[in-house]
Amino acid sequence: MIRIVLAFLGQNRLSTTLNLVLLAIPVAMLVLLVQFTRQSEERFLEGAEGIDLVVGAKGSPLQLILSSVYHLDRPTGNIPLTELERLRANPMVASAIPLALGDQFDGYRIVGSEPALLDLYDARLAQGQVFEHSLEAVFGADVARETGATIGQKFIGSHGLAEDSGEAGHTATPFEVVGILAPTGKPIDRLIVTSVESVWDVHSIAHVDHEYEEDHADENDHADHDEHAHDAAEHDLELEITAILVGYRNPAAAVRLPPSINRGTNLQAASPARESTRLLGLFDPAIKGIVALAVLLAFAGALAVFVSLWSAMRSREPDLALLRVMGASRRDIFLTVLLEGLLCSGLAAILGVAAAHTILWIGAQLWQVLETAGISAWNLGMAEAIIFLATILVGTLAALLPALRVSRSHLASILQRN
Amino acid sequence: MASPLEIEEVSFDYGGPDVFQNFSMTIAEQGQCLLLGPSGSGKSTLVNLVCGFLKPRSGFIRIAGELISSGSEPQRxxxxxxxxxxxxxxxxxxxALSVLGNLQLAARLAGRSVSRAEVSALLEELDIVDKASAKPHQLSQGQAQRAAIARALIVKPDLLLADEPTSALDDANAERVANLFRQMTKDHGTSLLVATHDARLRTHFSTVLDLNGGER
Structure with missing residues (x-):
């Protein structure tokens, strides 16, 4: 039966091809949409893995998450360094990693933090070593690739978080690349990580006598900055950081810690999971709109298959009558037409899925941003299987009416006409 | 051995006057019969009745001893x-199928498995073995006629029913086709019933049933 159906499909190559394309286009659209939303969502949530809470200056919680976890927005402001120590002393807190933002190099953010930040993102060194002294920096994989940086290379950071911020460079305090990270697929790939005191140093903020500094800095390396430190001290600048990434010690902390910070201090505590879900929810209407459009297109494709099969049945009536004459039953004829719809939609589904993944693959070759967003061409999921089966179902349903019509036609009158 | 075709006291109408009334005929094993009659004489109706596409009001039609005039459609x-x-x-x-594809499909629908050699031998016999891969629209009228005979004979039927096989042919070709039908069915041990309005065929058949002559 498959052979005869394939022969029928091959007989009307043009209309078969058009039907395939008409059905394959919405399939490809749906698959692309599913791939983009699912993979970027996964990548987005992966980026916040291990971070239970972000503590920063009051403002928009979403902005705090975007600036501190994904490094996409401007920070909400600075907070006193003393808050870090206060949090570390809290029994509900397992880990607290500081972030000091404010500078960039070549458009990539320079993040003052601790080596623990690298562990948080599961980042491994591809070359060199982790920063130990002030003004040593480790480059994320994307930064190293795009800037062509090598170990030992010096670079000047500029104030501001964007490449076109127009701020002057900190020429007096050049950084040195001491390590390059392997790709992680997480936000750290696009960061330059250094120590918090490096950030203070380039901004001439005195910190030599501070407890935090004693723990993390090497006095000798700050000799060059003594003068700046002295100047800053004269201006009585308080040591500040931008945000703190917090890991809970136990689940109960999720209930108790955020309200205690939000109500009891001048700080803001925001949950990456909650804010990410809220952000992704903002795209829901747009995604639903595109899905509706693709479903509409799929029905248009199914309608084309229906119209095509309906008109093909009239021209194929003598052939199908001959099959009956040769001994085929009405059921055989019904199944033949149904199988044609099923094969047509099945081929269209394969074509659509293949086209979508080819587009993703070509896109990933052409635009680095897709790779950065975590879009991979070879990531098949359950959604594709559902789209595949739904397409076959729609195509088969489109063939149902022509199949019923032709299988119920009166053979004697067809033979009379022919 | 049951007779390839037995029509017994068959009456049929389309809701108006009778097309057949108590009509009977039989074809003996390996027999060849010409059913002659002009348009409107009931020839096509009889063909449809014999094929089981129409059911008689009364009477019986048996093919190789099995009733085709009654029973459910799947049974017929x-x-x-x-x-x-x-x-x-x-x-x-x-x-949509090639000559070879047509023969294979016919055999499969009849529940017979045929080898490629068997098909080739039959096509060779009909002198169209070189057209095995050709599609019907690539065949001449004569080649298509021969391919249709091959398609019919490959299933080794008890009865071959040919409806107007020569109506569009000139005298020479009509004679050639009539001889071919007779010879091929004889060679393959198949009975033959030809329904036609073509009186030229009368001379080729020893048994002629003239529907115009009122032998219904």
């Missing part, structure tokens, strides 16, 4: 599949 389909091969004037081959 099965009788047709087992014992009957039909060649219509225009409906000869499935247009």
């Amino acid at each position: 389909d099965a009788v047709r599949r087992r014992h009957l091969a039909i060649i219509f004037q225009s409906l000869r081959l499935v247009s």
Whole structure:
């Protein structure tokens, strides 16, 4: 039966091809949409893995998450360094990693933090070593690739978080690349990580006598900055950081810690999971709109298959009558037409899925941003299987009416006409 | 051995006057019969009755001893599949399939498995072995006629029913086709019933049933 159906499909190559394309286009659209939303969502949530809470200056919680976890927005402001120590002393807190933002190099953010930040993102060194002294920096994989940086290379950071911020460079305090990270697929790939005191140093903020500094800095390396430190001290600048990434010690902390910070201090505590879900929810209407459009297109494709099969049945009536004459039953004829719809939609589904993944693959070759967003061409999921089966179902349903019509036609009158 | 075709006291109408009233005829094993009659004489109706596409009001039609005049449609389909091969004037081959594909499909629908050698031998016999891969639209009228005979004979039917096989042919070709039908069915041990208005065929058949002559 498959052979005869394939022969029928091959007989009307043009209309078969058009039907395939008409059905394959919405399939490809749906698959692309599913791939983009699912993979970027996964990548987005992966980026916040291990971070239970972000503590920063009051403002928009979403902005705090975007600036501190994904490094996409401007920070909400600075907070006193003393808050870090206060949090570390809290029994509900397992880990607290500081972030000091404010500078960039070549458009990539320079993040003052601790080596623990690298562990948080599961980042491994591809070359060199982790920063130990002030003004040593480790480059994320994307930064190293795009800037062509090598170990030992010096670079000047500029104030501001964007490449076109127009701020002057900190020429007096050049950084040195001491390590390059392997790709992680997480936000750290696009960061330059250094120590918090490096950030203070380039901004001439005195910190030599501070407890935090004693723990993390090497006095000798700050000799060059003594003068700046002295100047800053004269201006009585308080040591500040931008945000703190917090890991809970136990689940109960999720209930108790955020309200205690939000109500009891001048700080803001925001949950990456909650804010990410809220952000992704903002795209829901747009995604639903595109899905509706693709479903509409799929029905248009199914309608084309229906119209095509309906008109093909009239021209194929003598052939199908001959099959009956040769001994085929009405059921055989019904199944033949149904199988044609099923094969047509099945081929269209394969074509659509293949086209979508080819587009993703070509896109990933052409635009680095897709790779950065975590879009991979070879990531098949359950959604594709559902789209595949739904397409076959729609195509088969489109063939149902022509199949019923032709299988119920009166053979004697067809033979009379022919 | 049951007779390839037995029509017994068959009456039929389309809701108006009788087309057949108590009509009977029989074809003996390996017999060849010409059913002659002009348009409107009931020839096509009789063909449809014999094929089981129409049911008589009364009477019986048996093909190789099995009733095709009554029973459910699937039962009649099965009788047709087992014992009957039909060649219509225009409906000869499935247009989407090659000659070979048509023969294989016919055999499969009849529940027979045929080897490629068997098919080739039959096509060789009909002098169209070089057209095995050709599609019906690539065949001449004569080649298509031969391919249709091959399609019918490959299922080894008890009865071959040919409806107007020569109506569009000139005298020489009509004679050639008539001889071919007679010879091939004889060689393959198949009975033959040709329904036609073509009086030229009368001389080729010893048994002629003239529907115009009132032998209904």
